[in-house]
Amino acid sequence: MHRESVLDRTFHALSDPTRRAMIHALAGGESRSAGELGQRFDSAQPTISKHLKVLERARLVERTVEGRVHRFRLRQEPLQHAGGWIERHRRFWTGALGELERLLMEDQ
Amino acid sequence: MSTQGVKVRRTLAASAERVFAAFSDAALVARWLRPSPDVKLTVLSLDFRVGGAYRFAYDVPTGERMIVGGVYREIRKPARIVFTWLIEPPDVHAGIESEVTVSLSATTGGTEVVIRHDRFGRADANDRHRQGWTGALENLAAHFAARH
Numbered sequence: 699m700h701r702e703s704v705l706d707r708t709f710h711a712l713s714d715p716t717r718r719a720m721i722h723a724l725a726g727g728e729s730r731s732a733g734e735l736g737q738r739f740d741s742a743q744p745t746i747s748k749h750l751k752v753l754e755r756a757r758l759v760e761r762t763v764e765g766r767v768h769r770f771r772l773r774q775e776p777l778q779h780a781g782g783w784i785e786r787h788r789r790f791w792t793g794a795l796g797e798l799e800r801l802l803m804e805d806q
Numbered sequence: 807m808s809t810q811g812v813k814v815r816r817t818l819a820a821s822a823e824r825v826f827a828a829f830s831d832a833a834l835v836a837r838w839l840r841p842s843p844d845v846k847l848t849v850l851s852l853d854f855r856v857g858g859a860y861r862f863a864y865d866v867p868t869g870e871r872m873i874v875g876g877v878y879r880e881i882r883k884p885a886r887i888v889f890t891w892l893i894e895p896p897d898v899h900a901g902i903e904s905e906v907t908v909s910l911s912a913t914t915g916g917t918e919v920v921i922r923h924d925r926f927g928r929a930d931a932n933d934r935h936r937q938g939w940t941g942a943l944e945n946l947a948a949h950f951a952a953r954h
Contacts, residue, residue: 794840
């Protein structure tokens with residue numbers, strides 16, 4: 699049940715285009731401050747903070763505080779777990795269509 | 807967004823009616839709706855009507871069992887079937903709500919089948935969010951796979 703809710707949070711966090719763009723901005727691996735991220739997205743700082751909180755709850759970003767500067771770094775595990783769901787279902791349906799083809803040939 | 811999550815397609819040398827029956831007839835479903843021949847599928851229930859439910863058990867060679875269930879949302883014979891897809895606990899992907907859309911269209915070689923499987927959450931199960939965001943996720947996952 700724990701993993702289920704984590705994955706649900708991951709997918710919810712990724713359902714917003716601004717948050718997806720933030721993840722892309724962090725994809726290089728280096729950490730960025732909330733201010734740097736705010737500049738990129740031309741949104742008010744409270745909006746940026748809100749999005750960062752959602753990403754943080756989904757454990758997609760990790761926050762470190764240096765004095766008054768909050769820095770964010772991307773965490774890959776949730777993305778990999780979510781990617782596993784997609785990969786599994788891609789394999790399932792690709793295989794199933796092969797099985798369907800076999801069935802249709804058998805019954806011809 | 808151009809990409810749409812999991813999407814697979816195949817042209818089958820059979821009429822749309824025959825392909826449709828392979829999804830709607832429990833005895834036929836039991837013979838193919840699995841990822842590979844070494845996975846055993848047991849159709850626990852299949853009530854093929856809008857609002858009707860299905861439940862499939864998959865036994866894999868390693869001994870694990872995956873149970874999937876859902877409800878038929880849309881049925882348009884012989885062109886389109888939409889159903890929800892939910893894996894039951896204790897699977898690692900249990901509880902993730904998703905939706906499968908099967909589209910059939912006649913081609914010169916027979917019938918083209920397109921299966922789209924999109925995941926959506928309870929909190930954001932609306933069309934705006936469902937359009938293509940799994941594709942965005944997939945791109946990200948590919949990005950990370952490439953880096954590691």
